[in-house]
Amino acid sequence: MVRMADVARAAGVSVMTVSNVLNERLPVGESTRARVMEAVEALGYEVNLTARHLRAGRTDTVAFVVPSFHDYFGELADQVAPLVEAEGRHLVLERTSANAEQEMEALSVARLRIYDGVLLSVAGLDLETLARVRTAKPIVLLGERDVPEHFNHVRLANESGAHLATAHMIERGSRRILALGCSPDATHMMTDRRVGWENACHEAGLAADPAYVVPVSDYTSLGGREAMLKVIASGLPFDGVFAVTDIVALGALSALADSGLRVPGDVQLAGFDNLDMSRFIPPGITSVDVNREGVAEAAVGLLHRQMSGWTGPAEHVVAPVRLVVRGSTRGGA
């Protein structure tokens, strides 16, 4: 590997001069600069970032730690990237193992320290694990779980979103709406969405029957599909489905289609996240838009503030949502 010292020797100057030329820190004479640049070209020198990081204490890199590279997180990451780059830093994605146990083990605190800042998606992390993360490193948490007070945190208006979607379907005639992917469990990640569904039902004078809260084995389309098929087979009457995510909604749509149920004629369907695909899947999936751009801006903004040395109290942002009505509910385009 060609080092800065090699360039210095070739150009007949000291290493500091090479450093100064490359980083434009201290002024360097024109002729000297030219000789240095020439040597750099000739030897094909590239700075060793690891060494720079050690000495400078900065990496100019931000990590976005996600549970999986799929779907929602992939789309969110694409929003985050340009914002981070706009401040002259790089963004890298790291994946935590799917299971909570290994999570902070595989992705140790030591590892997080190599970044100037970290956006940490907390799906799958429990409070206790999180509380153990004590570091001065700027961190912003994203996700729908409760988190320790002292962390900056960006979450969605889950309850409000679920309420919007459910109320919309009720207004358009549904009377028995499933909460697909929700769980009766109070500490569950999707609790707020279930509560929004419940409230919307109650406000309309409908029962929020626990039998209509249908958990899924996992938050995939397959999980949604299988849960949906089970409900259909059970004979439980329903005329609307609020799915906790668009991915789950897609599984439900698939099951409904296979069972000869028409959307939105027989059953209205609404999801959450408003993924890119939801707009295009016939008849268009009505979905709660989480304003990924806004979430990304809030998170990166908080992170940037911390990285700039802000030491005020942590902030807990709830990103507003809105309902995008499409063909899977009546009155949609």
Next chain:
Amino acid sequence: MVRMADVARAAGVSVMTVSNVLNERLPVGESTRARVMEAVEALGYEVNLTARHLRAGRTDTVAFVVPSFHDYFGELADQVAPLVEAEGRHLVLERTSANAEQEMEALSVARLRIYDGVLLSVAGLDLETLARVRTAKPIVLLGERDVPEHFNHVRLANESGAHLATAHMIERGSRRILALGCSPDATHMMTDRRVGWENACHEAGLAADPAYVVPVSDYTSLGGREAMLKVIASGLPFDGVFAVTDIVALGALSALADSGLRVPGDVQLAGFDNLDMSRFIPPGITSVDVNREGVAEAAVGLLHRQMSGWTGPAEHVVAPVRLVVRGSTRGGA
């Protein structure tokens, strides 16, 4: 920050002993080890990975460089991650700018050097840019463009896949099949898929009319939808659509549905990539399955070989594909 030296002082030993305890390199006496561990706990010491990287020359990290975190690459990355982790390394994703110009500028060679190995997706990179990348770093390229001989490369059986999909639709009755997202341009990334479409047409005694090669503005569902709408508006008669990717196929499906054309009754539709969602989008999108797991294994395998010091000639793997028949073509489930 608490350093190894602080731990050493607290435990009354030298830094090397601390290092030896933590890395289990040289044997350390039981009582000494206990004292060291105690000090580590008490001070909450975490190793500084940057310093270790500089000294050790390894980062135990592999980068997967993708054009975007979306869709295909997100799903592929999720396949790659466990394979990399199985060898005791970390995987991080880096995104190149969408445009080819900045690509290797934003993501400099210097940056790639901080990784022990790099999987580089070449969508959007041109040969010339690529040829400038001269480094001893283990690199494996992924993607459908031609690349310099000396790089290891994993690509898909594009022609064969397009052929399979097209021939299948012909067999099931289509006579006028659009090649959506293909380009007449010979150097184009999607050339092989167009050729597969052409060959399948010719073999069936059908014309591969250039008018049926319909480019898209970009490889998104919106791009696919708009191109599809334009074709429908033009009145060009067709009864089948081969879309270059599932994302584009989804856009086409959306346009067809909005135009009252039934799939597969009026128009058969097939895509490429077999994304997770394609299985669930009613009526199920027939797609060329690219065996992401196999691609991931091949790529990581080649990379691993290079990282282990292999210096034989570069390998160019063509990953086999197969057709998954679903409801968007006749005879599908």
Next chain:
DNA sequence: CTTCCGCGTTTTATCGATATATTGAGCGCG
């Protein structure tokens, strides 16, 4: 009783850059 050996531990050198202090050359001005 000396010499050698093995084990645990410390010493020293190094990875490749950058921050800070210092040296040195050139120049204006009295």
Next chain:
DNA sequence: CGCGCTCAATATATCGATAAAACGCGGAAG
């Protein structure tokens, strides 16, 4: 002619760890 001033360039110390060699000590071999 010499004093001080500026600007360019160098020397030195440092970031925090690890590799490799040196070292001290007790027991076995000669």
